Amino acid sequence: MARAYPIYEARAKVSEILRRVTAAATVTTFFLASCGSRSSQPTYDAAIQEGKTAAQELINQGASAVAIALVDDKRIIWSQGFGLADRDTGQMPTHSTMFGVGSVSKMFATIAVMKLVDRGVVDLDTPLVTYLPAFRMASSGYENITVRMLLNHSSGFPGTDYRNADIRSPVPGYVDQVLQTLSMSRLKDPPGYMSVYCNDGFTITAALVEAMTGKSYVQLVQDEILTPLGMANTRYPLSAFSAGSYAKAYVNGAAKPQEFVNTLASGAVYSTADDMARIAMMLLGGGRVGTTRILSSASVADMAADQTIGSFDPIHNNSFAFGLGWDSVSQPGLAAVGFDGRAKGGDSNDYGAAIIVSPQAQLGIVVIAALGNGSARAIAIAERVLLRALYENGRIAAFPSPLPPVVPPVAPVPDGLLAAIAGEYAQGSLIVQLQAQPDGSLQASVRSDAGWTQSGPPLKYRDDGWFASDQDPLKAFKVVDADLLGVPTQYFLNRAPAGYGHYLNFGVFAQRVRPRPGNLSAAWQARLSSTWLVVNENPDELAWNGMDPRLRLAAVPNLDGLIAVRPPSDAPAPAAGHIDTRFHIVDASASDTVATMMLIIPQLNGRDLDDLDIVERDGAEWVRFGSYMHQPLASLPVLPRGATDVVTIGPEGYAEWRAVASDVTPVQVTITTTGAWHLYDPAFTSLANGKGSAVTSLPAGSGLAYMTLFGEPGQTIMLTVQ
Missing domain, CATH: 2.60.120.290 (Spermadhesin, CUB domain)
Incomplete structure (x- = not known):
């Protein structure tokens, strides 16, 4: 459907014609709104066309449905849906068709907590145990975790309890499960030391909200955010949705069962582009839409402060300059053209979403798609539309283009550099080796079941101090020294185009890992040939995706005392001819029964780590990895x-x-x-x-x-x- 307002009366007839044409291409226009006279108002025709083009590209790349909403602080400028919400019935997405928004749900958790801050019920810098006295962890220091640390990813939690998190049935007790898992978990790093993406911190804000209000988390969000903002098509998946109410996701042409993200505060929300536009408008309006105030302007400003300043961070990453709730309060796509921006992306197995607001531009955008883990592409679309809107209205001099792949000059390698940086590095689920080559280049290899396998062409030292290949010169790497809690450490950094591709993003790729004194103990050596099977995965999940239920261990050459863990996985196995590099590295040097998580990497690549515990049960050695239990195959x-x-x-x-x-x-x-x-x-x-x-x-x-x-x-x- 389409709505036209007086300013667009001349365009209404054209819009109706276009609507009929695009409907045949499975595109439905939801809103086209403005106010005032044409001559005094910005125009967005080119931005809308940019969005249409980008959305159709996403459909062509595999999304079954897409919805976009462009807003300012007072109105929805444009909202449109693309593709099919249900391929079997031919149903197109309407303004009430819900999509999963994944981790954009964290914005609701943050708003809920900040409402309690506005009322004086909660203080951001008060320890969590003040409000949840029963909260415990297995290592000391947890009592220093504050409410702020839950919202800025600096709690020190291991990361995400994936058991029952994103499956095909509701699990009402998931928050209690996470609290139980945390009670058996160590801190990854001291609370407040660094910010690394952490779902569990947001998940337990639901327990905080319930403890301080007496309402369930979902009810509080409904009463104090959704209803006041008129978000009638936003829901948590506490039960199955009615047919036709949400955009279905597909695999190999078949519709998937409804996805239930049971993390609630961290990633569960289903919503529409129009409803999420109300959140963008509220944040652009300093906490208010029209006469409806949701947050104080001070709380909105607190959410937008860079929480990573002063924390451990070997290189600043604008895409993960965490605010409270926000992934970035220095959105790099907008910063590249001189505008401020705040962004949050969201991924689940079935959906990808993004929300960006720019108070300076007084514009915001929501992009949601039925495309698993599609947030990076949603961010790119959001950037494109906002950039086109700024250019269309003369607020930037030129519409940016993706960076050209210019090969920078090769430079002499400083003496001793290759020897100093060659070795092994690891991130959450990847182990990398850098080897110096006789010609002065670096060759990266990744660890797989087949051993070390070369990854990409050789990297040559360039005149800007980074290593890059001739074939992909915009993607570059370097190694820097850092002081990690008083210990000299090296970090492998990366630089690459991101978003729409008109800027370079800098990040921490991996941490240097070194062998531990002595060899792996006989107890651990004996386990390297063993296999364990998961016993507490949700049966609905196993039935749906054909998860490989095995946990296996492997030694890592050159890294005595460390073990590579291959846990059960619901990710598809690599295609024939491709290697499987999914390993988690743990330190088994200090105990015969516990192998500990060991990486401290800020931003994103140090997320979701776990200890591995050997548990004696019925005369056999079982394995606990995170909250998953595994029985030995031999038993x-x-x-x-x-x-x-x-x-x-x-x-x-x-x-x-x-x-x-x-x-x-x-x-x-x-x-x-x-x-x-x-x-x-x-x-x-x-x-x-x-x-x-x-x-x-x-x-x-x-x-x-x-x-x-x-x-x-x-x-x-x-x-x-x-």
């Missing part, structure tokens, strides 16, 4: 042909695993249960899954297959192998 009972097994789910509700032997003829397995089950082949590729009683079979000669059985504590399940 599984093997059911031969003709066996009947009555399985009882234990008091903790952990899944039960069984191995089933096949031979020269097919094997039939009868499952009698009301719970879920999952069957894997010997390589742990999913063969079948379901809920309730069933009969399934194994091909002849397939070797051992593995079955996981889910149920409530005390539930019995019968397996018969025929």
Whole structure:
């Protein structure tokens, strides 16, 4: 649908024609609004066209639906949807079609907490334990975590409790689960020392809000943010949504089940471009939209202060110059043309979103898409539209272009530099090796199951002090020295185009890791050949995405005392011919039963780390990694042909695993249960899954297959192998 206001009466007929044309291309116009006389008001025709072009490009890249809203502090200038909210029915997105906004949900958490600050109920710099006295962690120092640190990513928490976080069913107790997990976790670094992206900090703001108001977090957001702002199409996924109310995500052409992000305060919101535009307008208006005030202007200003100033940060990253809630209070795409900007991106498995506001420009934009982990592309679209609006109205002299790939001159390598920086570096899930080459270049390799594999062409030293390849000269690297809590350390930095591509973004890529004294102990050496299977993953998630349930350990050459952990993963395995580089590095040098997280990297690449604990259980060594528990594969009972097994789910509700032997003829397995089950082949590729009683079979000669059985504590399940 389209709405035209008096100023656009002349355009209304054209808009109607365009609407009919674009509807055939699955584009629906929601709003076109302005006020005053044409001659005295800015024009946005070119910005709107830029947005249409960019959105259609995103559809062509795989998004099933996209919605964009451009605003100033008083009105929605333009809002439009693209693609199909439901490919099966041909339904186009309307102004009420919801999308997941992922971590843009953190803005609601921040606004909720800042409302309590405005009322004097909460102080940002008061320790969290003052408001949540039962809060505990496994290491000292947690009592120094303040409310501010939850909102600026500097709490020192490990990162994210991914169990039950983003799945296909609601988990009402997720916040309590996170608090329980934190009670068993160490701090990654001293509270307030650095800011590194942390979902759990925002997740537990829900507990803070509930403790201080007596209302559930969702109800408070509804009563004090959504209802006053008229955000009638914004919801938390506490239950299944009605058909047609949200934009579906797709994989291999098939619609996915509804996504439930159970983190609530950290990433759960479903909303529309029009509703999220109200948040942008409120923030542009200093906490108010029209006569409705949500926050004080002081709180909005506090949210926009750079919280990373004075913290540990080897190089400033404008994309992660964290405010309170904001990812960036120095949005680099706008800073490149001399304007201020504040940005928040959001990702989930099914959606990507971005919101940017510029008080100086008095413009804001929301971009949301049914495209998994699409926030970077949403940010790029948002930048394009805002830049075009500024240029269209004469506020910048030229519309910027993406940076050209000019190869900078090669320079002589300073004496001793290559020897000083060659070695191993790591980030949250990647291990990198830099090797000096005879010609003075650097070769980067990444660790995989196949060993060290070269990554990209050689990097040559340039006259600006960075290393870059001839093939991709805008992407550059350098190593710097830093004082990390009194210990000299090296960090591997990167520089690359970001957003729309008209500026370079600087960041911390990885931290230098070195061998520990002595060799890996005999206890850890013995575990390197073992495999463990997850027992407390949500069965809905296992059934949907075919997660590889295995946890495995590996030594890392040149890094004695350290272990590379390959945890269970719901990410698709790399395509044939590509290597799998997903490893987490931990320090096993100080204990035979605990391998500790060891990286301290600000910004983004030091997020989501965990300790690995060996837990003695039923005479076997189980593994806890974060909040996931894993049973040793070697401890599984093997059911031969003709066996009947009555399985009882234990008091903790952990899944039960069984191995089933096949031979020269097919094997039939009868499952009698009301719970879920999952069957894997010997390589742990999913063969079948379901809920309730069933009969399934194994091909002849397939070797051992593995079955996981889910149920409530005390539930019995019968397996018969025929």
